[in-house]
Amino acid sequence: xxxxxxxxxxxxxxxxxxxxxxxxxxxxxxxxxxxxxxxxxxxxxxxxxxxxxxxxxxxxxxxxxxxxxxxxxxxxxxxxxxxxxxxxxxxxxxxxxxxxxxxxxxxxxxxxxxxxxxxxxxxxxxxxxxxxxxxxxxxxxxxxxxxxxxxxxxxxxxxxxxxxxxxxxxxxxxxxxxxxxxxxxxxxxxxxx
Numbered sequence: 001x002x003x004x005x006x007x008x009x010x011x012x013x014x015x016x017x018x019x020x021x022x023x024x025x026x027x028x029x030x031x032x033x034x035x036x037x038x039x040x041x042x043x044x045x046x047x048x049x050x051x052x053x054x055x056x057x058x059x060x061x062x063x064x065x066x067x068x069x070x071x072x073x074x075x076x077x078x079x080x081x082x083x084x085x086x087x088x089x090x091x092x093x094x095x096x097x098x099x100x101x102x103x104x105x106x107x108x109x110x111x112x113x114x115x116x117x118x119x120x121x122x123x124x125x126x127x128x129x130x131x132x133x134x135x136x137x138x139x140x141x142x143x144x145x146x147x148x149x150x151x152x153x154x155x156x157x158x159x160x161x162x163x164x165x166x167x168x169x170x171x172x173x174x175x176x177x178x179x180x181x182x183x184x185x186x187x188x189x190x191x192x193x
Contacts, residue, residue: 011040022155028064058127072124072150079140081117088133091126100172113182
């Protein structure tokens with residue numbers, strides 16, 4: 001896939017206050033006077049067969065004891081989503097269940113890896129490294145996104161911090177965290193529809 005030059009494009013920007021409701025280290029957040037930009041979303045860079053291609057760039061940033069992460073959202077049950085790590089490394093968290101958690105796992109992705117977000121799962125991406133994380137995604141154009149459940153629950157059922165993984169007790173029945181592996185990027189994207 002050819003490289004897309006982002007330098008002349010205007011991204012949607014997430015600032016610190018935009019993800020305030022999902023930050024683990026609330027004491028650190030309460031002391032913040034500034035509202036810095038924390039990640040950049042370049043949406044709709046390509047459109048193919050009812051799929052949309054986006055790129056997200058997450059520079060390194062420590063939010064107290066928690067590395068920078070995306071706000072996160074739930075997907076509907078009608079389509080999968082695929083991420084491709086273009087540069088850097090990150091954790092991709094997957095959760096099934098909006099109150100009682102049925103499944104939860106994390107995938108550590110590095111440059112060249114692909115990660116599938118299954119239908120009906122929520123996901124959050126974390127950049128735990130000192131380098132920027134640049135990732136692309138393919139998603140169905142008509143996919144719906146539920147950000148409110150994640151905000152109301154103050155994140156997914158686990159936080160990743162400098163002290164390790166910590167459970168978010170706003171959920172019921174939090175399963176043990178398991179680690180899964182990324183996949184080889186498929187050439188055919190029909191499975192996303």
